[in-house]
Amino acid sequence: MEMLKFFRGYILPLLLAYIVNLLIIKYISKERLRGKIHLVFLRGIIIALVWIVAAFTVFGHVVDFTAAWKNFAGSSALAVAILGLAAQSTLANVFAGIAITASSSRPFDIGDRIKIDSIDPGYVENITLRHTVIKTYQNEIIYVPNSTVGSATIINYTQEDSFSFPIVVSVAYGTDMQKAMDIMADVIVAHPTHHGERPTVLCKSCDDSGVTLRALVETEDFKDNPKACSDCLVEIMKRFAEEGIEIPYNKLVLINSDENKAKA
Secondary structure (H helix, E strand, C coil), rough: HHHHHHHHHHHHHHHHHHHHHHHHHHHHCCCCCCCCHHHHHHHHHHHHHHHHHHHHHHHCCCHHHHHHHHHHHHHHHHHHHHHHCCHHHHHHHHHHHHHHHHCCCCCCCCEEEECCCCCCEEEEEEEEEEEEEECCCCCCEEEEHHHHHHCEEEEECCCCCCCCEEEEEEEECCCHHHHHHHHHHCCCCCCCEEECCCCCCCEEEEECCCEEEEEEEEEHHHHHHHHHHHHHHHHHHHHHHHHEEEEEHHHCCCHHHHHHHHCC
């Protein structure tokens, strides 16, 4: 009989909380909730409440804890003050998480690539009661407190339908500029991941050794953009070489003083 009471009072609540936690994680996974960050955060709140209820159920069977809790709860003002001070940082993160996920104009969602202030850009993996989890290209996991995210400047690279990044190429003075610009535009448009209209190639600057041309490479998916920019630059160099368009670069000329003396 004592074993049954012990099991029902101490083991069963924790076991049920563990099973409910597993079911929530399995059937309400981050993958299924991708694009629904408010539900991801709500899942975290539900899991936390399940464990809190289980813990209070277990401690409720401890006579000393029950008596102490009644005395503590009796002075409600003191209880609130102590709990507030003890959990000030945690509550700040929780409320910041609620503000971020409950807003109709959410700054980001699960799977978005973002930059938070000076933190390296990365993809939003998860949002918990305390942290927003970012994964970088180097597979680094960054845990940013929600209170920091709530007051930070956030750049979202994937919220729009496409992503653009500029490429720049220098050509020598005396080059047929229109021809060089047309080649750059043709190469970008011909790339298989190109998205949108034909790019406008602009003269960015007139430098000491040549003229710098600039064009935007636009792709539908951000992940395709770095490779598209690289491919376009390589192809532009090939086309320039075929058309006799010079890409200026610094040259070092060595003069052998002994040979000059011999010639003299």
